[in-house]
Amino acid sequence: MPNPDRNRRLLLRRRPTGLPVATNFELVVQAVPEPVEGSVLIRNHYCSLDPAIRGWLEDAPSYIAPIAINDPVRAIAVGQVVASRHPDFKPDDWVFGMTALEDYTVAVPDGFLRRIDPSRAPLTNYLSALGAVGVTAYFGVTEICRPQPGETLLVTGAAGAVGSLVGQIAKIKGCRVVGIAGGPAKCARLVERYGFDTAIDYKNQSTTELSAALGRAAPEGLDIVFESVGGVVLDTALMHLKRHARVALCGLISEYNSTTGPVGARNLWQLIVKSARIEGFFTGDFLPRFAEAQAAMSAWLAEGRLKVDEHVDQGLENAVPAFLRLFAGTNTGKLMLKIA
């Protein structure tokens, strides 16, 4: 149990090569810090475990700085203000923001850190449909994919936290939705729970079989691909694009633990012959419009048009095995860690 006198912190000790292992990290106990002027001290309750964290462990140029060696592992979290030296926050406020896998974080409000209303939705929803995941799915579909009714949209990583929302939003927008996921249980959930039109199990299939399955699922080709996987899955999707197709590039989870370098997109020439495009996006670009996405997602949740699943593991001491679920595909729904 948490102790108000001590701060358990998961530090990055060594950068991983390939799949992270326990010895890349160390759980230490340090003193609870004091907030400095302009900052707030937050007690983290739920920490979001996202594929993006894997990227921050690398010493490589990205949209934010890498996590420094011996710093705590950065994570989006929901927590409660314990002490504040910032005029916009007061003790007991519930907040959402970028903190870390630790009991207590001193955070400087930055536009991302914001108050949340725990009476409006369960706290965990602020890490799923009403959090960064939901905003990524919402703006990924509405601003990057820009679907028209009747278009066919493929979601890869479709049973994942973002993918399952993307498919449901695309259905609301009138698309025919095909999902690719790993294993029959996930595929069944895509159709039965999330309302996808059809699902393809990429496991135990050769590239040729995967391509044939995609051809059957979308015989006229793909208008839109929402891509979070990369590698063979992306290359196969590229071979099924319609003219003027667009690929929204959200992630490349199949590559994050590669020890042989990135694969990327080998069938890039299809972009030329189909006059198609791949567009990367970063949810942070939509920060000023966060409330717009939350309002839409809240309404769809209230109307029962959006199903959200959350997978909550327990305890900071389980942070590493919990995080690794993302790469083994053993989480069911948005993965998070309850630490208070």
Place this chain on the structure above:
Amino acid sequence: MPNPDRNRRLLLRRRPTGLPVATNFELVVQAVPEPVEGSVLIRNHYCSLDPAIRGWLEDAPSYIAPIAINDPVRAIAVGQVVASRHPDFKPDDWVFGMTALEDYTVAVPDGFLRRIDPSRAPLTNYLSALGAVGVTAYFGVTEICRPQPGETLLVTGAAGAVGSLVGQIAKIKGCRVVGIAGGPAKCARLVERYGFDTAIDYKNQSTTELSAALGRAAPEGLDIVFESVGGVVLDTALMHLKRHARVALCGLISEYNSTTGPVGARNLWQLIVKSARIEGFFTGDFLPRFAEAQAAMSAWLAEGRLKVDEHVDQGLENAVPAFLRLFAGTNTGKLMLKIA
């Protein structure tokens, strides 16, 4: 010399694996065909030798059907109508269109085939600045890259027929232009003849050195990349993108003769961290606006703002070694074959 009774034709006999060789083709003599109703018989004078032809030799899905085995090798050409059974064309009209590496072609007017005015510009210009190459460069810059004054644009394959025009058009549009080409002579020409701001010689450089050179040439990064090369050059460019950069994908010449499969873009993750996009395009999409591009290019040529170089090889019997110049980089300017 051509003989009005015979039609020399370069036929595709076997699809190449890797770099094409002489035995993939055969130069045969056949009877001159008669135009059927709705078609015209064209005497080809200049045939355009383009990297795209390499794509048409493959049995793979593309924007047009592959060249069939035992069919003549398709090429864009300038020629003269010999006989017409189409109301819009009459004998002696000079035309531009898709024909083949052969003395005579029966062509069905298709929107691409059009009359040209030989008094307005040299015939060869209709295969360079006023032809498909010029239209590709013009719409590639104006519609896909959409440069703003002061932006930095990188052209790869910069000494090529399209690349040299792209850089000059981008300069006219107010960009800072960096070119990548092979060898000191080509690099000197980029700066001295075409007015590029700076040029990088990719030959005899490691990937690290190439990246360092690009960093010096564009210390604040790249707003735009006009890409015709692919492979290491594209991957290096991706590491230097600014936020919201766009990559216009025109070709991937470094891959066309690969025997180990396509490379594509390995640093695709940079699209995510930079909210950037890669957009393929096909000049055929701009067919209805061909005249608009020709008018702009003609005006810039007349004002001396655009320098055009043409490399004319002679004779159908030299078609294969001439075509291979594109992959050895031994042509200087737009490559074409004079066959009449």
